[in-house]
Amino acid sequence: MAVDMTMSILVVDDYKTMIRIIRNLLKQIGFENVDDAADGQEAFAKMQENKYGLVISDWNMEPMTGYELLQKVRADEGMKATPFIMVTAESKTENVVAAKRAGVNNYIVKPFNAGTLKSKMSAVLGDF
Numbered sequence: 001m002a003v004d005m006t007m008s009i010l011v012v013d014d015y016k017t018m019i020r021i022i023r024n025l026l027k028q029i030g031f032e033n034v035d036d037a038a039d040g041q042e043a044f045a046k047m048q049e050n051k052y053g054l055v056i057s058d059w060n061m062e063p064m065t066g067y068e069l070l071q072k073v074r075a076d077e078g079m080k081a082t083p084f085i086m087v088t089a090e091s092k093t094e095n096v097v098a099a100k101r102a103g104v105n106n107y108i109v110k111p112f113n114a115g116t117l118k119s120k121m122s123a124v125l126g127d128f
Contacts, residue, residue, distance in 0.1 A: 003128035007053030011036045012043040012069065013087070014061040018110075022056060022087075028114045029121070030128070040064025044072055047079050054125065056108075059088035059095065067099060074103040083124045087112075 009031055011022045019036045026034050035050070037043035039061040047055070055073070057066035064072075066086055074080050083105045088095060091109045099107055105124040108116060122128065 003125045008033045009054045010052040012057035025114045040069030054083045056085045070102050
């Protein structure tokens, strides 16, 4: 199945510079329809209003972390199938294991480039 390059992607990070970096990487790959949220709470509220083809979320945020957002998304009947990629600066094994148990589709450790992002997205969405 072909990946919809016009699908809406939600980038969640409390660091505006990181949102800008990920947005630019997505643009390089060919995705233009990018929304953003500053934390898990804002992201969950946006997800209740809009349908996203993919969520790319940072782990460490306040007041709701990316991990807590992932748990809420997976527990919600209407959005539990949404592809979810976790981004973190820490490659702690226990975090990766916890995210996998919570249903994350893929995991990216910062720093990363467009090639890494595309390969992680391809693993989740299929080749594009």
